Amino acid sequence: MSDYLAPLPPARVAAWYGRLADRIATERIPGVGTTYVPLAAVFLREWLRNRNPTSTFRFDAPSYLQWRTMVATPCWKWTSAPFFLTEQRARIGSRTIWAGVVPRIRGDSGFTRWDLSAPLQMQYESLVEVGSSLFEIGRIQSAGTPAERDLLTSLRGFQLRSRVTVEGQRQADGSISIRFAMWTCSALDRYDWDYSEHFTVPNPDYGSRAADAVRPADQSLRVYHSNARRLEQANLAAPFNVESNEWRVTDSRWLNAGTVRAT
Numbered sequence: 001m002s003d004y005l006a007p008l009p010p011a012r013v014a015a016w017y018g019r020l021a022d023r024i025a026t027e028r029i030p031g032v033g034t035t036y037v038p039l040a041a042v043f044l045r046e047w048l049r050n051r052n053p054t055s056t057f058r059f060d061a062p063s064y065l066q067w068r069t070m071v072a073t074p075c076w077k078w079t080s081a082p083f084f085l086t087e088q089r090a091r092i093g094s095r096t097i098w099a100g101v102v103p104r105i106r107g108d109s110g111f112t113r114w115d116l117s118a119p120l121q122m123q124y125e126s127l128v129e130v131g132s133s134l135f136e137i138g139r140i141q142s143a144g145t146p147a148e149r150d151l152l153t154s155l156r157g158f159q160l161r162s163r164v165t166v167e168g169q170r171q172a173d174g175s176i177s178i179r180f181a182m183w184t185c186s187a188l189d190r191y192d193w194d195y196s197e198h199f200t201v202p203n204p205d206y207g208s209r210a211a212d213a214v215r216p217a218d219q220s221l222r223v224y225h226s227n228a229r230r231l232e233q234a235n236l237a238a239p240f241n242v243e244s245n246e247w248r249v250t251d252s253r254w255l256n257a258g259t260v261r262a263t
Contacts, residue, residue, distance in 0.1 A: 004215050005227045010234035013227055014048060016204070016214050017237075021045045023204035029146045031063040038146075039065070039154035043191050043242065048231075050238040061187055061244040064147035065155075068130065080162045083124050085178060085260055090124060099124075101166060101178060105262045116168040119181055123164075125188070129157045141200075153199065155242075158189035163246070166257070175259040183249035192239035193225040 005013050025041035039062070046057050082088040086102035099111075104120065107113030114120050130151040131137040140148045165182040203221045205213035215221060231237040249255065 001222045003224045003227070004221060005223065008214070010230050010236055012212060014231050014234075014236040015212065017044065017231070018048055019204035020201060021048070023202055027146060029062070029064060029150055034063075036062040036064070038150040040150050043154050046240065047191060047228075048237050050240050051235065053238045053240065055238075056241040056243055057191070058243055058245060061185075061247050065151060065187065065244070066185070066247050068147065068151060080124060080126055080160070081254065081257065083126075084122055084162075084164055084166065084180075085257055101168065101176075102260055102262055105168070105176065105260075114168070116170065116176070119165045119167050121163070121165050123161065125159045125161045127157060128160045128187075131156055155187065155189050158187050158242075161186045161188055171259065174263075175261050177259050178257045180249075180255040180257055183255060184246040185249060186246045187242070187244040189242040190239065191242050193228040195225050195229045198222050198224040 005016065008016075021041045021044040024044070025037050027038060028035040029038055030036075039059070042059065043057070050057075083090040084100045086098055086100035089096040090099040092099065100122065101114070101120065103111045104114040105116070130148065131140055137152065140152050144152070163182075163184050164180050167179050167181050168176045170176055200220055200222050203215060203218050205216045206219045208216045210216075228237070232239070
């Protein structure tokens with residue numbers, strides 16, 4: 001399909017992206033007790049405003065991001081809690097090692113010994129993906145919920161940082177019961193573009209009679225991310241780091257962890 005933005009000067013393309021952000025922002029996404037401006041609109045506006053590619057943009061995680069991360073995405077349970085409980089090897093840099101509570105209870109080399117007399121604090125980062133396959137991406141684009149589509153176009157794949165405080169108590173059978181006294185999460189990502197890809201988006205100029213309208217007869221446009229590179233090269237936009245403010249996990253299903261054995 002044709003790249004209708006390619007012949008336009010960067011300033012006109014930037015204006016079109018700005019209208020796209022405004023168009024996306026009209027599609028409010030329902031959450032718990034409120035509605036949200038889509039993250040896709042928030043991040044796109046920040047990209048157009050930003051000029052420092054090393055900057056970090058902070059935001060409050062909407063409830064649908066928290067729900068998707070903690071409930072609907074199985075990898076949250078299987079890539080966070082088991083590592084804290086030494087049920088699976090943790091990936092630390094390029095290595096995978098046994099980490100979490102058991103090496104600390106035993107006082108293994110490289111770990112500060114934990115005698116259970118005081119709470120223990122730990123932190124781990126794991127990958128969360130929205131649209132982890134071409135099939136899943138297609139499903140979300142064609143039949144996904146507004147929240148799914150927003151997470152796909154704004155974050156897609158991101159790091160989940162979990163910070164926990166755990167308490168331990170020895171049991172008569174030699175096991176140790178573990179409880180998460182506190183669990184907080186935050187989402188981290190890099191807002192940038194794969195310049196070789198494209199996305200089909202609603203055309204903000206559909207039905208417009210403005211002189212600078214782009215393809216006003218088309219309800220949607222295939223947008224090639226090579227146009228984003230042109231804007232960045234013209235200093236009309238810049239990528240940035242993304243980090244949400246922390247939210248607290250309160251679901252007892254995750255906080256009541258179970259037992260471990262130091263052996």
